[in-house]
Amino acid sequence: xxxxxxxxxxxxxxxxxxxxxxxxxxxxxxxxxxxxxxxxxxxxxxxxxxxxxxxxxxxxxxxxxxxxxxxxxxxxxxxxxxxxxxxxxxxxxxxxxxxxxxxxxxxxxxxxxxxxxxxxxxxxxxxxxxxxxxxxxxxxxxxxxxxxxxxxxxxxxxxxxxxxxxxxxxxxxxxxxxxxxxxxxxxxxxxxxxxxxxxxxxxxxxxxxxxxxxxxxxxxxxxxxxxxxxxxxxxxxxxxxxxxxxxx
Amino acid sequence: xxxxxxxxxxxxxxxxxxxxxxxxxxxxxxxxxxxxxxxxxxxxxxxxxxxxxxxxxxxxxxxxxxx
Numbered sequence: 642x643x644x645x646x647x648x649x650x651x652x653x654x655x656x657x658x659x660x661x662x663x664x665x666x667x668x669x670x671x672x673x674x675x676x677x678x679x680x681x682x683x684x685x686x687x688x689x690x691x692x693x694x695x696x697x698x699x700x701x702x703x704x705x706x707x708x709x710x711x712x713x714x715x716x717x718x719x720x721x722x723x724x725x726x727x728x729x730x731x732x733x734x735x736x737x738x739x740x741x742x743x744x745x746x747x748x749x750x751x752x753x754x755x756x757x758x759x760x761x762x763x764x765x766x767x768x769x770x771x772x773x774x775x776x777x778x779x780x781x782x783x784x785x786x787x788x789x790x791x792x793x794x795x796x797x798x799x800x801x802x803x804x805x806x807x808x809x810x811x812x813x814x815x816x817x818x819x820x821x822x823x824x825x826x827x828x829x830x831x832x833x834x835x836x837x838x839x840x841x842x843x844x845x846x847x848x849x850x851x852x853x854x855x856x857x858x859x860x861x862x863x864x865x866x867x868x869x870x871x872x873x874x875x876x877x878x879x880x881x882x883x884x885x886x887x888x889x
Numbered sequence: 890x891x892x893x894x895x896x897x898x899x900x901x902x903x904x905x906x907x908x909x910x911x912x913x914x915x916x917x918x919x920x921x922x923x924x925x926x927x928x929x930x931x932x933x934x935x936x937x938x939x940x941x942x943x944x945x946x947x948x949x950x951x952x953x954x955x956x
Contacts, residue, residue, distance in 0.1 A: 711919070715915060715919060716904065718915055718936070718940065719904055719905070719906070719911070719912055719915060722906075722911050722915075722940065722943060722944055722947070723906040723907070723911075725944060726906075726907070726908070726911075726944060726947050726948055726951070729944070729948050730948060730951055730952065730955075733952070735951065735952050735955045736951075736955075780903070781903070838940055838944075841940075842936045842937055842940055845919060845922075845936060846922060846932070846933060846935075846936050849919055849922040849923040849926055849932070849936075850922070850923060850926030850927055850932065851922060851926055851932050851933045851936075852926075852933065853933050854933060859933075863937060866937055867937075867940065867941075870940075870941045870944065870945075871944070874944065874945055874948060878948065878952055881952075882952065
């Protein structure tokens, strides 16, 4: 397995997880209030995210590689530890699991109780909720795509991985005609947290002047190490306090 | 004013997240890595060790707060 395969997997899974969450919001608003304005909101957010990737990606490739790796590595490490922290707490029962079904029901309730659209024009409630949902869920993915792609010199591969994930999630959403409740979101987030943390350590270290034992192959050792720490931490927390917090 | 505050709040949450100590610890870890590497010492172990310590510390603090 090469570093490019790891890159593809990390971006694909991170994008899929965020796409599942965005899909829940978009479906709830679209089903409740109609699709026209909702899809305008999705399209506007998609254009904004594509612009971020299109502008930031080439711009970052002009920065010296060691500086780029230091900055991107530090950001990925910060994101990764945030993802991992939440995933460990959820897996150990200290935080509620993400439940797309109840989020969907809540969003539908909010959408039906909001003021109705005025006339035949744009329904600004649907537009704004869909726009914000897609933009906020997609922003971290855009940074992950740009960060992984430009640091590894494979922006094309990162974009393809993100696009493939979105296509798969949207197709699955259309097939089940509802939120994707059966997706093991926390397990995927755990995996993404491990990957972001590992690449953050690896690239951030290189940017700071580290020479890794085993050169590029060290990334596999770092991934295994981070996964082991996270799994052992989860087991220890479960052992100390086997708590279960209901899903929200 | 509240829009400016919201803007900075968003970026703070985005980059730093729920636990500022993790971000502060990362700054120290990167500085230590850079200093060791630029003085000719092996520095590859600093970030993996720091990431583990920061993760365990942050998760343990949150778990204690919860129970």
